Amino acid sequence: MAEERARKVTNLQELRQERSRxxxxxRRIIFNNDGNEPVYYLKEATAKELLDCRTTALKGTHVDSxxxxxxxxxxxxxxxxxxxxxxxxxxxxPEHPDNKGGGLSRNKTAEFIRQGTDPLEIMVDxxxxxxxxxxxxxxxxxxxxxxxxxxGDLLFPQVKKDHPEWLVASKEKxxxxxxxxxxDFGHAEVRDLTFxxxxxxxxxxxxxxxxxxxxxxxxxxxxxxxxxDAGPTEWEQMTEMVRRVREMTERVGLKRxxxxxxxxxxxxxxxxCKAMGLDLERWLQEGLIDLLAVSDYFxxxxxxxxxxxxxxxxxxxxxxxSETRMRDDEARKTRSSIECYRxxxxxxxxxxxxxxxxxxxxxxxxxLWSELGDPKVLxxxxxxxxxxxxxxxxxxFWMADGEKRFMKRPTLSPERPxxxxxxxxxxxxxxxxxxxxxxxxxxxxxxxxxxxxGLPEGAPLQxxxxxxxxxxxxxxxxxxxxxxAPAAVRKGTNEIETVLxxxxxxxxxxxxxxxxxxxxx
Numbered sequence: 001m002a003e004e005r006a007r008k009v010t011n012l013q014e015l016r017q018e019r020s021r022x023x024x025x026x027r028r029i030i031f032n033n034d035g036n037e038p039v040y041y042l043k044e045a046t047a048k049e050l051l052d053c054r055t056t057a058l059k060g061t062h063v064d065s066x067x068x069x070x071x072x073x074x075x076x077x078x079x080x081x082x083x084x085x086x087x088x089x090x091x092x093x094p095e096h097p098d099n100k101g102g103g104l105s106r107n108k109t110a111e112f113i114r115q116g117t118d119p120l121e122i123m124v125d126x127x128x129x130x131x132x133x134x135x136x137x138x139x140x141x142x143x144x145x146x147x148x149x150x151x152g153d154l155l156f157p158q159v160k161k162d163h164p165e166w167l168v169a170s171k172e173k174x175x176x177x178x179x180x181x182x183x184d185f186g187h188a189e190v191r192d193l194t195f196x197x198x199x200x201x202x203x204x205x206x207x208x209x210x211x212x213x214x215x216x217x218x219x220x221x222x223x224x225x226x227x228x229d230a231g232p233t234e235w236e237q238m239t240e241m242v243r244r245v246r247e248m249t250e251r252v253g254l255k256r257x258x259x260x261x262x263x264x265x266x267x268x269x270x271x272x273c274k275a276m277g278l279d280l281e282r283w284l285q286e287g288l289i290d291l292l293a294v295s296d297y298f299x300x301x302x303x304x305x306x307x308x309x310x311x312x313x314x315x316x317x318x319x320x321x322s323e324t325r326m327r328d329d330e331a332r333k334t335r336s337s338i339e340c341y342r343x344x345x346x347x348x349x350x351x352x353x354x355x356x357x358x359x360x361x362x363x364x365x366x367x368l369w370s371e372l373g374d375p376k377v378l379x380x381x382x383x384x385x386x387x388x389x390x391x392x393x394x395x396x397f398w399m400a401d402g403e404k405r406f407m408k409r410p411t412l413s414p415e416r417p418x419x420x421x422x423x424x425x426x427x428x429x430x431x432x433x434x435x436x437x438x439x440x441x442x443x444x445x446x447x448x449x450x451x452x453x454g455l456p457e458g459a460p461l462q463x464x465x466x467x468x469x470x471x472x473x474x475x476x477x478x479x480x481x482x483x484x485a486p487a488a489v490r491k492g493t494n495e496i497e498t499v500l501x502x503x504x505x506x507x508x509x510x511x512x513x514x515x516x517x518x519x520x521x
Contacts, residue, residue, distance in 0.1 A: 008257040015250060019259035022208075023290035023316065025133070027355040028062040028373025030293065030318055032137060032213075034360070035069045038079050038108045038119045039088070040101070045111035047122045055126060057364035062373025064355070065133040067211050067263070068123045071109075072138055074145040074155035075183050076193070079109045080120035080205070084196045086157050087113065096150035103150060124206055135209040135263060136201045139216035140194065143179025156181065159193070166190050168225035176227045178219030178398055185220045185277065186234065191241040198245050202252045202260055209261030210249070212242070212289075214278060215296035215320075218267060218398050221277045227400040230277035239279050239288075246288045261290040265320065265357075268294035268306045272406045275399060284313035293318045293357045297325060298395050299388070301408045302431070303351035316354035321345065321372075323360045326391040328414035330451075331512060335389045338368060339516070343383035343433065345372040350433035350491070378434075380442035385432050385515040387412045417509040420452070423502035429493045430515060436489040442519035446484040450498060451512040453478050459508075462499040466490060478511065489515070 009015040037053040038045070055066070070080040077088040089110040093103035112118050120136060127134035145155035160167060160181060166189065168182045169175035175182070183190045198210055219225050221234045242264075249260040266273050266280055273280040283289050292315050294306040303319050310317035321344050324335035334340060345356050356372045371377050387410050395402040403411075412418060412428050420426060436444050448470065450463055461480055463470045466489075470482040496513055 009254070009259065010257070012250060012254065015253050015259050019253075019261060019290060020314075022259060023261060024354075025064075027064045027133070027291075027316070027318065029369060030065045030067055030355060030357040031058065031063045031361075031369075032067045032357065032359045033069065033123075033362070035071050035079060035119060038112060039071060039104060040106055042106060042108045045108035045115065047117070047125075050119055050122055051126055054362050054364050055123070058132075058369055059130055061369035062371075063132065063369055064373075065135065066123065066127055067135045067137040068120060069137040069139060069213070070118075070120050073142045074157045074160070074181070075142060076157045076159050076197070077155065079112075080118045080201070081113055082197075082200060084193070084200045086159070089113075090154055092154050094150050094154070099150035104154065120201070120205055128206070133208045135211045135261070136205065136207045137211040137213050138194075138197055139213050141182050141185075141214075141217055141220055143181050143217045143219070146179030146181040163189070168219060168222045175219070175225035177225050177400060179217060182217065182219040182225060184222045184225075185238060185241070186222060191237065195241055195244050195248070199248050199252075202249060206256075207260065209263055209290070210245070211263040211265060211293075212245070213265045214273075214276075215265050215267065218276055218296075224276055224399065229275040229400075234277035235274065235279040235282070238277050239282055239286075242283055242288050243286070262288065263291035263293060264289045265293040265296070267296070267298075267300060268303075268319075269300040269406050269408070270309065272300060272399065272402070275406075281309070284309070284315055287313075289315065291316055291318065293320050295320045296322055296359065297398070298390055298392055299409065300406050303348050303353060305408075307352040310354075311352070318355050318357040319348040319351070319353050320357040320359050321348070321361075322358075322390065324390050325394060326413060326415055327393075331414045334384060334514060335386060337384065338366075339382050339384040340386060340389060341368055342371060342378055342381050343385045343517075344389055346375060346378050346383060346433035347385075347431050348433070349375040349378070350431075380439050380519045380521070382518045383434075383516070385430055385517070387428060387430060387513055391415050412510065412513065414451075414511045417453070417511045420498060420500050420508045420510055422500045422504040422506065425497050425499045426510060427495055427497045428513060430496055430513060432489055432491060432494055432515065432517075434517070435491045436486045436517055439519075442521050444486045445518045445520060446486050446489055447516045448482045448484050448496070449512075449514040449516065450480045450482075450496075450510070451478050451514075452480065452498070453509045453511055454507040455500070456505060459504050460501055462501075464497045466495055467497075484515075489517075
């Protein structure tokens with residue numbers, strides 16, 4: 001990375017060539033840090049304590065890039081030194097049944113700034129010293145201030161108090177979708193303010209790039225907030241703003257002699273993005289973004305759809321792995337496991353991803369940071385493959401009929417169970433991102449678990465994997481566990497079929513399917 005930074009540019013052509021080269025550098029893992037450390041977790045305002053919280057232990061792992069968000073909850077609140085936005089230096093500790101951790105009383109932002117520094121500057125310095133790429137990440141329309149609890153009102157920034165007409169709704173008359181406090185980017189003033197947030201950081205901090213995080217949160221215009229898809233007017237307004245950001249990064253990049261890359265994190269569907277007001281494919285056609293990170297609360301397509309889109313325009317794609325939002329205890333436990341994160345990463349690599357983007361993962365000592373960024377390392381590690389990891393229940397909260405209109409992959413889970421009809425087969429595909437065979441002296445053991453609720457004890461369940469019947473099921477409550485020959489598992493799509501006997505009483509529901517791959521060493 002140091003060698004890459006040393007390449008100075010003197011004109012726009014050189015800058016664009018160097019930017020293209022840097023866009024395709026190795027990023028095994030991108031770590032998105034939400035920047036909560038200075039607000040909640042520090043006893044003292046020191047660089048060491050800030051870095052030790054989430055960052056120092058990442059040295060020597062697969063983390064090649066850190067995307068650092070300086071709070072930015074509530075739109076325009078930051079923990080870096082800003083004159084365009086509002087410094088988040090609140091230390092309130094309100095009495096509230098949900099406030100069990102001291103509220104904002106530990107916020108050290110003001111102390112850092114009094115020392116003549118701030119968390120972003122500290123993070124940039126650390127990354128430069130350790131050969132890690134660093135981006136400033138802006139949550140483009142964060143609406144944590146709409147969620148209530150003890151913190152909602154405390155995150156509501158002055159700009160929203162001064163200009164309630166810039167919001168998509170109000171606390172008294174809430175929008176149908178998303179947070180009522182979302183800024184309406186149909187207002188030129190909102191787009192200009194967002195542009196100036198980026199400009200200020202690019203002019204004052206030596207970042208390698210900036211990220212427009214459109215997944216936090218995915219409502220940008222009044223029409224979608226009220227159930228009407230965005231159209232040409234919104235697409236043009238947002239594209240004009242993104243174009244201004246790109247032009248600014250070129251101007252500032254030429255001044256400093258080094259490019260500033262532009263990344264975007266968006267839902268993994270061109271169609272969904274357009275309904276939001278984001279003309280993603282046009283941005284790619286115009287060369288406005290250099291890196292593409294996809295998905296967040298939900299995933300709409302197989303990873304290959306996004307990878308193919310990026311390849312069409314020469315843009316690297318980074319599937320985002322974030323925490324599950326499923327409420328079912330068993331499903332949540334499995335999907336939060338390290339084995340599930342490994343399988344998700346393996347599937348992303350198999351689809352042609354350029355790297356892995358981790359969101360809401362903050363333990364710097366987790367083995368994930370030294371595993372997920374290399375499919376060779378993952379090959380002989382235990383995994384559990386699932387139909388979907390995050391769930392889909394929130395999809396309709398953010399978009400009118402979002403699940404019905406935009407979901408293009410299987411959704412089987414306790415959130416979306418399937419009623420099994422006696423005598424009728426139900427098939428569901430399961431993606432497996434590896435060849436399940438002996439590797440480097442490690443022998444695989446494979447088990448398939450099928451979870452069926454409402455099936456009477458003793459009632460037979462017929463299960464096939466890739467049209468091969470499985471036998472010898474061990475039942476434990478709702479779970480049926482089968483031992484599977486490794487050769488029966490394909491790299492890619494595997495078809496799992498369940499059939500009940502015709503005389504089985506009605507009421508059985510298929511809740512989940514898990515494929516465990518464990519290696520004996």
